[in-house]
Amino acid sequence: MAIQLEPQRQPLVEIDQLQMHYPLGSIWGSKQTLKAVDGISLHIRKGETLGLVGESGCGKSTVGQLTARLLEPTGGRLFYKGEDLQKLRSGRDNQLRKQIQYVFQDPYTSMNPKHIIAALLEEPLRIHRIGTRPERKAKVRDMLKQIGLNESYEFRYIHELSGGQRQRIGIARALMLQPEFLILDEPVSALDVSVQSQILNLLKDLQQQFSLTYLFISHDLNVVHYMSDRVAVMYLGKIVELADVNDLYTSPLHPYTRALVSAIPAKHRGQRQERIRLQGEIPSASATPSGCAFHTRCPFAVERCRRETPTLRLIRPGRRVSCHLHE
Structure with missing residues (x-):
């Protein structure tokens, strides 16, 4: 069953408990699984840009490839205009593939x-x-x-x-092919700053001209802020916070989001900004910690964080967070 949405316009794309697990075989007699994407749920409304941000290796590009159906998920469901894409016949599938297109980080390789x-x-x-x-x-x-x-x-x-x-x-x-939905996977990360701004402005103009919907994947929070209407933050294969772009950047709730936002350079010389520095290594996606996966690096972790896995909860309209501190 599809995720329950806030009372707003219907989504173009719906992701429901999507998973991408890779079996790694047995290590010391125990079967290992790399959980690149571990049960995420999102919706993307027609005409908007949803930013997907997180550290390298968190699974955000895998989400893009699953949404574009370049990969087949190991679990969960994907809907486009209410249609379950995994149940389509080949003819209808080919029609919808024209509506969903992918822009790679380096076009030369594609x-x-x-x-x-x-x-x-x-x-x-x-x-x-x-x-x-x-x-x-x-x-x-x-x-x-x-x-x-x-x-x-x-x-x-x-x-x-x-x-x-x-x-x-x-x-x-x-x-x-005149698509409706574009997945932009780090489209400007390999470019000089001056060229980045030209490409981003081009994308905004094209979105307006052709009524496009974007999933914008990036590790650059400044770029995501400029492009996005809403932002989803990923950590180790899960969404930990989802909010309107201005809400997320002015008042981040999840400790991981707060650390990311604090790392954005100050806009004006002399402007003070307290930097939150995370300690410890990022856990492996094949051996995620029990409870909250972020507790090994979180400065606010309590015993409950080590035992119980938080869920992505709606705490107010348009705002979701996966953290025991906000329950």
Whole structure:
């Protein structure tokens, strides 16, 4: 059964208790399992940007790949416009795959370097048998204009482009099938700061122009703040806090979120900001601690945190947190 939502507009995407567990075999006679994603539930409303943030290895990219159906989950359910994606027949499945597209961190690794840009952009249209050859060529030229590149880029190769230009091509390719939902996986983390701002502004413009919905995955809290309407914070395969972006950044509740927000550089020279420094190593996703997984690093942990696993609870409209301190 799908998760219960606050009384707001229906979601475009619903994730219900999604899991991705990898068996690692036996170590010292005990079976080990890596819990990359461990029972998360989220919803994403049409037209919004949901930011997904957390340290490297927390499982946020796996969530993106599961949502795009690049991976098959080991548990849980995924809904798109109310349809259970795991129960679709192949024809309907192919139709919905056009509506959900993925933008990778490095487009070079997801494109054939032997093909010119025109062929790379035309490929999704050819696969789905959309349009005649002249119509596809015209759409490629139009899309290049939409992303701020001129027609001369048609005949270039991906290795001839700068990082920012490559990412523009990655975004353009994702948009060729006119999707509704884009999963943006660290789309600017490999770019210079000045180029980052150009790509982020482009994404905002395209979202407005094409009525797009985004799942924006990043470890950069400044970038997530700029792009997102709501933010979900992940730790060791679980969501520990979910809130509107301004609420989360001005009054973070979970100790992990508070530590992340405190690490954001002050905007003005001389502005004081108390930094919360977490002690200890991040536990392994194959050997998560009992109780709250964060208790080994939490400065506020009590005995209950070591024994009982908290749940992601609604504490007020639009605000969820997984922490015994807020029950």
